[in-house]
Each structure stands twice: as C-alpha cells, then as structure tokens.
Amino acid sequence: MFAGLARFVVRHPWWTIVAWLAAAVVIIAFSPKLTTESDQGEFLPSGYESVQAVELETDAFPQQAEASSLIVVQRSDGGQITPQDTAKITEAAKTLTAEKDEYPTVQGFITSPELVAPNKSIQLITVPMEMATGAEAQEQSQAIKDLREKLPEVLGGNLEAKVGGDIAMFVDNEDSFTQSFLLITVATFALIIGLILLIFRAPLAAILPIIVIIVTEQLSMGLIGSASKLLDFSGDDSLQIILTIVLFGVGADYYLFVLFRYRELLRAGVERKEALIRAVERVGEVITSAAAAIAATFIVLMLASFGIFAAWGPSLAIGVVVMGITSLTVFPALLSILGTAVFWPSKAWKKEPKGTVSTKLGGLVGKRPAIVALAAAAVMIALSTGVLGFKSNYDFQSSFPQDTESAMAMKDMEKGFPAGQTRxxxxxxxxxxxxxxxxxxxxxxxxxxxxxxxxxxxxxxxxxxxxxxxxxxxxxxxxxxxxxxxxxxxxxxxxxxxxxxxxxxxxxxxGEAAIYADINKVVNRDLSVILPVAGVLIAVILLLLLRSVVAPLYLVPAVLLGYAATLGSAVFVFQGLLGEPGEIFHLPIMLYLFVLAIGTDYNILMTARLREEAKQGHAPRKAAALAVQHGGPTVAAAGLILAGTFSVMLLASVSMLQQMGFSIALGIALSAFVMSIFLVPGVTALLGERAWWPGRAGPKEPPAGSADPAEEQYAPSGTRS
CATH class of the missing domain: 3.30.70.100 (Alpha-Beta Plaits)
Structure with missing residues (x-):
C-alpha cells in the first residue's frame, strides 16, 4: 500500500500538489466556521445541580445582566466614606448612567447605601453589562478603558476609584495573553526553522514545513467547521491555539521522519527518486500508525461529559488525520520536485558522520540495556510519586499579574466586604x-x-x-x-x-464555586474513562503495527508512566517548590493531549525502527544500538522542537501558562529522551525476539557469513533461532 502511494506521489508530484491545493481551496472557501463558547458552565451536562440552578435563574430573572464590572470607590486619604461622599458617589453613578450610551454594552451604573461597606472603607458601584463577542468585545474593552479615564472627573478630588470584575480583568490581561501567544507562535517558527537549519544546514528544508503546516491548519479548520454542524458541537476560545500547537507539533515530527530517512538512504548511495520512494514506504506505516494513535486518543475525548473536552476530540483528530495525509503526499511531492536541492547549500547529506552522540548512546543501550532501562524506569517512577499530592486550582484570577487595576480593585473590595461579594x-x-x-x-x-x-x-x-x-x-x-x-x-x-x-x-x-465543584466531578470522571480506553486503543494500534502481542504490554504502560511522571513533576515544582495552591484544573487533560497523545509518536517511531533492525537479522542488542543510532536524531530533533516551543511559555507573565509550558515541555522531553531513547530500546533488547511474539522479527536463517564484526561486542540477549 505505502509502496504504491510512494511511487505515485514521487513520480507525479505536480498532480499531487495541484489536487491537494484544489481540495484546500474548496474546503476553506465553502466550509462553515466553528462556533465557540467562553462560559465554562455551558459545557457541563444538564444533569448537574449548578447547571440546573443557572437555568432556573435565567428563566426567573430574565432582566439580570449577562456580565458585570465593579467600581470600587474609596477616599484618597484612606478615611471612612462619609454621607457627603455617598451622595457624591450616587450622583456620579447617575451621571454615568445618563451617558451610558458612550460605553457600549453597559446597561447602567448602580449604587446604594447598602453598597457602602459596614466599616465605611469603600463604596461599590455595580456596572451590569451585556455579554459581548467579536467586534462588540473590542468595543466593550474600550468602554472599560474610557470609563477609567472618566471616573476622576465625575468623582472629584477626594475620591479615587478602581474598576474590577471579570470584564475588567480580561481587559487588563488581554495584552499579557496576546504577548504570550505571539511569543509562542514566533518561538515555534524560530525553533522549527532554527533546529532544522542546525541539523541540515539548509534554508529550504527549514522553511518548507512552516508553509505546508499553515495551509494544512486552514484546511483542517474548514473540515472541523463542517464536522461541528454534522456532530452538533461547539468549541471554546482555546481550541484554535491548541490545534495550532498540535499541528505544528505532529507536522514537524512527520516531516522530520521523512526527511531523516530520505537523507539516510541518500547517504547509502540510493538514487534520489528511489531513495524518496523507499523513505515514504518505510516511514509511511510509522506515520499512519502514529497519526492513528494520536487521532484515536483524541477521539476518545468524545466520551467525556465535559463539553469542552468532547469538542476538542473530533476537532483535533481531524487535524491530525489531515496532517498525516499531508505528510505522506505533499511533503514527498515537494521533496520529489526539489530533490537534493532541499539540502542546499550543505554537502553534509552526502556522507555519514562518524562518532556521533546518537552512535555513542546506541552503543550504551546495546551494551548495558538492563542498567539503562532500570535507570530510566527509576527516574520515571520517582517523578510519578508526585501525583499523590495533586490538587486542582480553579482560581484563574490569581494566575494573572496582581499589579493590574482589576486585581487591586478586588483587594480593595475585600477591605470592606466578604471575598465572595462579586462571586x-x-x-x-x-x-x-x-x-x-x-x-x-x-x-x-x-x-x-x-x-x-x-x-x-x-x-x-x-x-x-x-x-x-x-x-x-x-x-x-x-x-x-x-x-x-x-x-x-x-x-x-x-x-x-x-x-x-x-x-x-x-x-x-x-454560582462559580458550585460550577467548579461540578467541573471537578466531571473532569475526574472523564479522566477515569478516557485514560483506560486510550490505553487500549494505543495497544491495538501498536499490535497492528508491530504484529506483536508482547510489545504493547510494555509500551502502553511506558506511555502511561510518562504521563504520570509529567504530572508528578508539575506537583513537585509548583505545589512543592513554588508553594502554589494547586495545578490549573485542566492541566491533566492538557498533558493527555500533548504528552500522552503526541508523545506516542516517538515510541512508535523507535519501536518500528527496533523491529526493522531486528528484521534485518541483527541480534537484539545490536538492533537496539542501531535503532537508537539512526532513530535517535529524528526523535531528539522532533522532541526538541516541541519541548522548546512549550518551554517558551515560562517567559509568560501568566502563571497558568507557566505551569502548562513547564509541564508539557518536560513531558515531551521525558517521552522523547528518556522513554524512546533509553527505556523502550533497553527493555526491547532485554526481551530479545520475545518482544515480537507471536511474530518473528528476524529472518528464519541468520545472514550468510559473519555478521558485522562490530556485532560481537554486544552480548546475546533474549532467544534466537
């Protein structure tokens, strides 16, 4: 199958590219857009009490505002609010209400003697507002900024005010988010281009995947929009960001899978067209299996009760499948047209380097598989123990900078009212x-x-x-x-x-506390369902890829161990070392998406290479050494790009993004370097041919004559026939 596809794509590259572009134009132009929701409570099942309370409240109080802000007024000298101050504040609220048309989405300004704090430290003005999206949300943000400029004028000299509440908090932190995501986007491009330049010393090879992945993302969004209408789901505001990261992650992985194998065959003296055909044929099964495994783990999210997760599932699965198809068609077609010019101006692709790091690491794994496997497993198990102390944190506001006006307004409010006044x-x-x-x-x-x-x-x-x-x-x-x-x-x-x-x-x-309590129940329930089902599906895909019953029995636990080690590490760092009250509540599902799902790529690539080397007739330890030598650079490069992208989030001023960045970057690094390069090859070398049972990895008869003399340095392991 993959041989036929490879021959067609490589021999008819222009047909392939034109067909792909035509499909992309039609899908992007005519597909409906995905609708989004921003209220977490909208994604809870209707059977939960907090949702029933919201529905009852909406019907009984239809006039209530959909959103609100809060003005906290206090005396400039820090004294108590006097009756004269209250009169002035009440008059200011009336003035602002009369001018409310100047503040889009604002429905009025309300205050009363009851909104004077019992200790007279502050007085509140509530600002009911309409919920806004798109262009209206921009106008609403500007309304908050205009209001802040107007308040000193209407209050006079002896009073000062700060605007707080959820809308004001969004306005204050919008720049932080925008700058953070811009930083991530630039870092992603820079890392992909920079690392590929470093490895291949070829500008064309570095720029090629960026262009293809950007177009593939737009095509995927069109298909996701169509699927949302067919399956009746909506996404949240974070879906586009997550999809971008997923596609750049897997797209860079699959591109490197093809490019590294293409270069390896060119160095072996294979003619360039034939080398590309063989490269696509050999990695085709790996890419297909990896994409299927990731898509399956994403599809499992449809079993989730929490609507956000259920919407992420089909959306991300569609993106990964499209990226997998692109990697086996568009990337090879472009490489067929460019040929060895893709490596210009470097000549390094023509010769195999000697004494590389991957060769030395392969030698270590081949000679000491037991020590390597035990050391890798010990590190993962030790980190996993942190999971026992995991706590969820639902306080998004505390993750933002605390020197903004909205944050200080909430602190001022707590001088005179309970912390739950606004929630x-x-x-x-x-x-x-x-x-x-x-x-x-x-x-x-x-x-x-x-x-x-x-x-x-x-x-x-x-x-x-x-x-x-x-x-x-x-x-x-x-x-x-x-x-x-x-x-x-x-x-x-x-x-x-x-x-x-x-x-x-x-x-x-x-109320919010009740909604988050129900979200906690739903997330715990969803993870208890999703993880086992995903493990079974990954095992089935590995079984089909490797034709082995034994290999999935240690590969799937290794993937789950990597997930636990990552979550445990986050607990040690943020709850233990930094004293945070907990991890952001959706971190476990984020690790599921980026560590368990995408991290499976690296295990599949390495295991497929282990089996390929064994089929060549190499002894188990020699096969492990060669698999690490040839597969290690691909895994390391792909892992560095993805881990490096997420690590940039540590520079963000929002602690929620810092937690996600650190945890996912570490998880990818553990998957790529500890599991794929040490743990999996080490265990496979120890099991020998038993790892491929009931199939047979190697030929029935050993290769004629003496094998590679270097093979004698690896002591036998496992059984051989």
Missing amino acids: PVKVMFESTDGQPLTKAELDAFGAEAKSLPGVGGVAPAELGQDPKVGRVNLLLDGNPVSNESINLVKDELNPAVHDLAPEGTKAYVG
Whole structure:
C-alpha cells in the first residue's frame, strides 16, 4: 500500500500538489466556521445541580445582566466614606448612567447605601453589562478603558476609584495573553526553522514545513467547521491555539521522519527518486500508525461529559488525520520536485558522520540495556510519586499579574466586604407544592444560612418573575474559587443548604464555586474513562503495527508512566517548590493531549525502527544500538522542537501558562529522551525476539557469513533461532 502511494506521489508530484491545493481551496472557501463558547458552565451536562440552578435563574430573572464590572470607590486619604461622599458617589453613578450610551454594552451604573461597606472603607458601584463577542468585545474593552479615564472627573478630588470584575480583568490581561501567544507562535517558527537549519544546514528544508503546516491548519479548520454542524458541537476560545500547537507539533515530527530517512538512504548511495520512494514506504506505516494513535486518543475525548473536552476530540483528530495525509503526499511531492536541492547549500547529506552522540548512546543501550532501562524506569517512577499530592486550582484570577487595576480593585473590595461579594453562591429555590414563595421565608432561610461554615454574609432574598422561584446569595468569607471554598461548597454548604430549605421548596446550589465543584466531578470522571480506553486503543494500534502481542504490554504502560511522571513533576515544582495552591484544573487533560497523545509518536517511531533492525537479522542488542543510532536524531530533533516551543511559555507573565509550558515541555522531553531513547530500546533488547511474539522479527536463517564484526561486542540477549 505505502509502496504504491510512494511511487505515485514521487513520480507525479505536480498532480499531487495541484489536487491537494484544489481540495484546500474548496474546503476553506465553502466550509462553515466553528462556533465557540467562553462560559465554562455551558459545557457541563444538564444533569448537574449548578447547571440546573443557572437555568432556573435565567428563566426567573430574565432582566439580570449577562456580565458585570465593579467600581470600587474609596477616599484618597484612606478615611471612612462619609454621607457627603455617598451622595457624591450616587450622583456620579447617575451621571454615568445618563451617558451610558458612550460605553457600549453597559446597561447602567448602580449604587446604594447598602453598597457602602459596614466599616465605611469603600463604596461599590455595580456596572451590569451585556455579554459581548467579536467586534462588540473590542468595543466593550474600550468602554472599560474610557470609563477609567472618566471616573476622576465625575468623582472629584477626594475620591479615587478602581474598576474590577471579570470584564475588567480580561481587559487588563488581554495584552499579557496576546504577548504570550505571539511569543509562542514566533518561538515555534524560530525553533522549527532554527533546529532544522542546525541539523541540515539548509534554508529550504527549514522553511518548507512552516508553509505546508499553515495551509494544512486552514484546511483542517474548514473540515472541523463542517464536522461541528454534522456532530452538533461547539468549541471554546482555546481550541484554535491548541490545534495550532498540535499541528505544528505532529507536522514537524512527520516531516522530520521523512526527511531523516530520505537523507539516510541518500547517504547509502540510493538514487534520489528511489531513495524518496523507499523513505515514504518505510516511514509511511510509522506515520499512519502514529497519526492513528494520536487521532484515536483524541477521539476518545468524545466520551467525556465535559463539553469542552468532547469538542476538542473530533476537532483535533481531524487535524491530525489531515496532517498525516499531508505528510505522506505533499511533503514527498515537494521533496520529489526539489530533490537534493532541499539540502542546499550543505554537502553534509552526502556522507555519514562518524562518532556521533546518537552512535555513542546506541552503543550504551546495546551494551548495558538492563542498567539503562532500570535507570530510566527509576527516574520515571520517582517523578510519578508526585501525583499523590495533586490538587486542582480553579482560581484563574490569581494566575494573572496582581499589579493590574482589576486585581487591586478586588483587594480593595475585600477591605470592606466578604471575598465572595462579586462571586456569590447562588441558592435558587423552587416551589414544590404549587404555592408562591414569600420573601419572609427566604429571608428566614438567609438568617439561618449566616451561621453556616464559610459564609461571611447573606444578600437580601429576591423573588423571581415567576413567584414560585426565588434566590438568596450567600457571600463566602474566603476566595470563592479556591480549592478550600470549592470543597466547602461541595462537601458542607450544599448538604446544609438542602437541609435548611423552607418546607415545600427545592433548593439548587449554583454560582462559580458550585460550577467548579461540578467541573471537578466531571473532569475526574472523564479522566477515569478516557485514560483506560486510550490505553487500549494505543495497544491495538501498536499490535497492528508491530504484529506483536508482547510489545504493547510494555509500551502502553511506558506511555502511561510518562504521563504520570509529567504530572508528578508539575506537583513537585509548583505545589512543592513554588508553594502554589494547586495545578490549573485542566492541566491533566492538557498533558493527555500533548504528552500522552503526541508523545506516542516517538515510541512508535523507535519501536518500528527496533523491529526493522531486528528484521534485518541483527541480534537484539545490536538492533537496539542501531535503532537508537539512526532513530535517535529524528526523535531528539522532533522532541526538541516541541519541548522548546512549550518551554517558551515560562517567559509568560501568566502563571497558568507557566505551569502548562513547564509541564508539557518536560513531558515531551521525558517521552522523547528518556522513554524512546533509553527505556523502550533497553527493555526491547532485554526481551530479545520475545518482544515480537507471536511474530518473528528476524529472518528464519541468520545472514550468510559473519555478521558485522562490530556485532560481537554486544552480548546475546533474549532467544534466537
């Protein structure tokens, strides 16, 4: 199959490229765009209590704002807010409301004596706003900036104000995100171009994959948009970024798989067209298996209950499959047209270097496979123990710089109000006996709720548009999205609220803390389903690739061990060394995407090379040495590009990105260098031909005459026939 494909693509490169470009133009031009959601709660299954609370609130209070900001006002001299100050602040709110048309998406400015802190340190002005996307979101951001310039004018000299809340936080940190992602994009290009230049000393070879991957990404987005309509899913704002990283990661990997094997065959004296055909034929099965393994692990995400993960699954799988097809068609077609000119101006492709690092590492693995395998496994197991201390962190705000106006506004607010003032636990009540609710019974509930653990205050009860529905907001003492608060809501507050619910009513606990508590349940459930199923699918793909029952039995545990070692390392560094309260809650799934899925590439390449060398008749240890010698540079280059890309995120000012960057970079490095170059070849050398059972890796009869004299330095291992 791959031989026929290779011959067609190499002998008819222009037909291949024209057909691919025509398909790309049609798909990009006529495919629908993927719709996105930004609210995490939108992705929870409807059966969860926090979602039911949101739905009940939306129906009962249709007039409530979709989003809001908060103005925190205090005296410039640090004194208490006086009645005269309150009058001035109230007048300023009226003035701003009269001019609200100048601030797109703003619905008004609201303050009252109840919004003066009990200790008189501050007074609040709430700013209800419409939820905005696209161009409207840009206008909303500008409205926050304009408001900040206007406040000193309307408040006068003895009062100062800061604008906070989720919208203001987004405005303050938009530049941080933009700069971070720009940095990642530039670093990705620089690393791919720079590393390929370093390896091949050929500008054309370095630029070629960038152009192809960019076009492939646009083609993939078109197909993803069509799939979203067919399968009825929507993505979140991060999907485009994740897809870009995935495609550049696997695209660079597969390009290097082809290019390294092409150069190896050219050095062996094979004619250039024939060398390219053989290169595509030999790595075709590897690329197909690797793409299938990654796509399968992504497809498994469709089993997730959390909507974000379920949407990522088919989207990323489509991207990887398209990239796999591109790697076996467009890359070879371009190389067929360019020929050895792709390596210009370097002449190094003509000769095999002596005494390289990969040769020495191969020699080490071949001579001491047991020591190498045990050392690699010991490192991975030691790092994996950190998983036992893993804690999730849902506080996105704390991961942003704390010197912004929105962050300082929240700190000022906590001088006079509970930390949960802007993110209350929203307790919704619904009548179960058909009778309307009364404000008196809800206030009675609120009075009792004040004594519940973690509750710092209770807002006045509200009746909905439907009098059979009401709401009481509980204000938490602590950070409402900290692990402590989320666990408090889940384990103590939720049961207590249900116990205190007025007779004839049913309570629903909502709000951010409750939503994150439910997300915690969903993510834990999803990982418990996804990891085992992905492991089984990877094992099946390895079985088909290697025709072996034994090899998947140690390769799949090695992949899972790499995942655990990466997560454990993050715990040691961020929770242990840096004292962070936890890891960002979606880090485990990010590691699943980039370490477990993409890291499988390197194991598949190395294992396929091990089997290929064994089929040539080499003894197990010699096969391991040669596999590391020839496959090691490919794995190392691909791993360096991907790990280097993520490591650049350490320069970001957002700690969430730093956690992701460090963890994923380390995970890729462990997959590429520890597992693929040491652990897997070492174990395979120790097992010998048993690794390929029930198949036979080598020929039935040993090669005629004496094998390579160098082979004698490797002691026999495993069984030979």
